[in-house]
Amino acid sequence: MDYTLLFVQTLNGLQLGLLLFLVASGLTLVFGILNFVNLAHGSIYMIGAFIGASLTLWLGNFLIAVVIALPIIGLVGYAIEKFVARRLYEKDHLDHVLGTFGLILVLDTLAHLIWGPEGISVPLPGWLDGQVELFAGVVVPTYRLLIITAGLSVAGGLVWLVNYTRLGMLIRAGASNRTMVSALGIDIQLLFALVFALGAMLAGLAGMLITPITEASIGMGGQIIITAFVVIIIGGIGSMKGAFIAAILVGMIDTLGRAYLADIFALVMSPSAAETSAPSVSSMLIYILMAAILAVRPQGLFPPKARP
């Protein structure tokens, strides 16, 4: 067994998991507090990627572009909350799904109008473009380490924000009893808008971070949103801890499955059968995982406490 390859693949899985967490955390935050299903979250991820890519090409510096793009995507999220999402909170989940489905069409077409049909790729600054030798014989791209570091920092920051700050306290209180929070004189509308903007920034950051690896493109939101939903279903919708654990789990299983499933299958079936069946099974692996977990725990791994 090639342990170097296994290590690198594990690192790739961790990277994918952390990017998924950035998207899923916003999704689960918005659902946990606002009880709102936002299909258009993937489109925010896409718009974040486009804004980040444009600013990088304009300013010539990826990191500065990310720093400037983050508040912009936060404002985009704030606007979406104010003009569309807010009007849907009082309706049922079916309306959320349909309304944000319409929103996807609007946002994707706007991106098409502004940035054109072609994807935008972004060059990395020289010091991020290279590779690092972690230890003898194990070489990983520097940028992947940056994504992992950024993802872990954001996860840590969210834990701090939700558990140890006044805003986090209000967020937790709003999640369990929003009427009481607003009765205590908190501007619940503003709180909701802030949460929505925070979720948009998290998704936007994920979009910006992935752009140098792939590119900013119109269809990118539709791909990640489903996986992000799988993550929050597995983790328990509304649970931040669940989102983190499930995101890492899904990232690992997806990456390692694609890398090793053919080898594992070859142990129990003919090489040619393994070769043909492995790609289909590995692309379905996370859905099989989700089905298996939900069959045992219909509320996901970490169901949040019942809401009133």
Place this chain on the structure above:
Amino acid sequence: MKSMSRTSWITLAGMAALLILPPLFLWSGNEFYLQLATRLVILAIAAVSLNLVLGYGGLVSFGHAAYIGIGAYAVGIPAYHETYGGFDSIASYDGLFHVALAVGISALFALVTGAISLRTKGVYFIMITMAFGQMAYYLFFSINEYGGDDGLVIDVRSEVPGLNLDNPLQLYLLSYVALVAAMLIVRTIINSRFGMVIKGAKGNNDRLVGLGYNTYLYRLAAYVISGAMAGFAGALLGNFTTFISPEMMGWTRSGELMFMVILGGAATTFGPVLGAVIFILLEEILSSYTIFWQLPFGLILIGVVLFARGGLMGFLTTKWRKP
């Protein structure tokens, strides 16, 4: 004698128009409109089947496009093997075999995924049905033998005794009859004791469980019936387009089906059909003006959700009624 309600009149008038207009399009040299009507009627069958669980049962299935895809591949795969060899046990051009396969596999897929999904509630149910739909999507996406994401061309349409599906009018009339049958099946189910349980469980599931009904099994049965009917629609769609790809079972397709049901009016006999008509026509008209047609289309969809929640049938039947 009790006079017919406004709902019945709208239903009859609408179905009569769907029977009479498309052949007139063909005879007046506008075959394009007959094609449009065929696609519309086939999608209406899927919307009617979705309405059984979504509208009457309150089960928001976000993965119904998967059944359309399964049904279409149930035509495409046997035809592919009949043409190019291999997999002799299913290689066939026989339309009855295709339909049996489409309905059978769809029912089986609905049974397995429904058994898991129906253990969950609310938003979990929405998301898990969507995820199962994506599972079917990625399955066909990754099978290279059947074209993967490039899709599969159906060289020969299903052979149905007494019919020639290469004739556009015959294909349309077959689809139309299937639509009427689907509407009647759903109507019969809904007016039966079985349907009462499905509707009752939507209103108050606990009460029905308290009355001794195993609503889980009732819902699973409705889910399987709905999936099988959508699979049949898929078999028709495969014969209509003669090209199938995983794209037809993506989650956005499922979202469109949901929109047809809500747009026309959930839990009504004609609503899903009306919704499909409006949806397809709107798409067709807007896209003839601009390539950015999804922008106004999306805004209209958001507007419908915000301001027109009973659907068109609700609007047509309540706004006009005298107090």
